[in-house]
Amino acid sequence: MTHPIAAALRSAAAEQRCAACAAAAEDPSAVLLVDPLVAALADRDARVVRAAASALERIGRQHEAVLVALRPALRSEDPRQRFEAAWTWARLEPPPIKLLPAVVSALEDLAGDARTRAARLLVELTRLHGEVAPVVRSLVAADQPARVRAIGLTAMREIAPDSDAARRAHLAASRDPDPGLARIALTGLAALAPAHRRNRSRPARRPAARRARCARARRAERCRSERARRSGAGAALSGFR
Numbered sequence: 001m002t003h004p005i006a007a008a009l010r011s012a013a014a015e016q017r018c019a020a021c022a023a024a025a026e027d028p029s030a031v032l033l034v035d036p037l038v039a040a041l042a043d044r045d046a047r048v049v050r051a052a053a054s055a056l057e058r059i060g061r062q063h064e065a066v067l068v069a070l071r072p073a074l075r076s077e078d079p080r081q082r083f084e085a086a087w088t089w090a091r092l093e094p095p096p097i098k099l100l101p102a103v104v105s106a107l108e109d110l111a112g113d114a115r116t117r118a119a120r121l122l123v124e125l126t127r128l129h130g131e132v133a134p135v136v137r138s139l140v141a142a143d144q145p146a147r148v149r150a151i152g153l154t155a156m157r158e159i160a161p162d163s164d165a166a167r168r169a170h171l172a173a174s175r176d177p178d179p180g181l182a183r184i185a186l187t188g189l190a191a192l193a194p195a196h197r198r199n200r201s202r203p204a205r206r207p208a209a210r211r212a213r214c215a216r217a218r219r220a221e222r223c224r225s226e227r228a229r230r231s232g233a234g235a236a237l238s239g240f241r
Contacts, residue, residue, distance in 0.1 A: 021051035042081035079106035119154035
């Protein structure tokens, strides 16, 4: 017999599918609904996807079965499901590096808030696994699709906002013929500018430091001259004795 919530997850109405996801997280037999919820990560309606991910996160805090069910979804033919599986996994434990292929391979197909979440997940992965940093830098290369470059720029801005690499990547993307990418790059460049100005301001402090050193040197020279004068005066006075 099919579980009534599992049946509702296959409803033609998105509202009913969303409600079924919420009900699944509360159901005493929630662990039996994990597989249908993982399947719902590929739903055509973004609201259902969010509801399914939320339900899986809640169930996953109690049942290891969620991570087990997410594992094959990381290799799904649906790129959106691959990403949502990786995202849900990363909400349950620090994201392991094995999530990276599922995320990177899905970037070009993501839309809406999934792009922002993808950038956030790339940042999390990079901070946990240093070897991810070169992968993120490769995402902003000129031969990458505009959508992928935009996600890569967002991640780079979080990972290394003061780096020359981030600034160069934003400058290059700001000249791209894709207006959406260029706009994102220009906005990001403005966010990088304060750090860049701080870097440029450091040499400006050097003349002041040099002036301070010169002033100290002049004071020391005056002290030596004064001591010499007094010593000479003392010697001269002793000659009169």
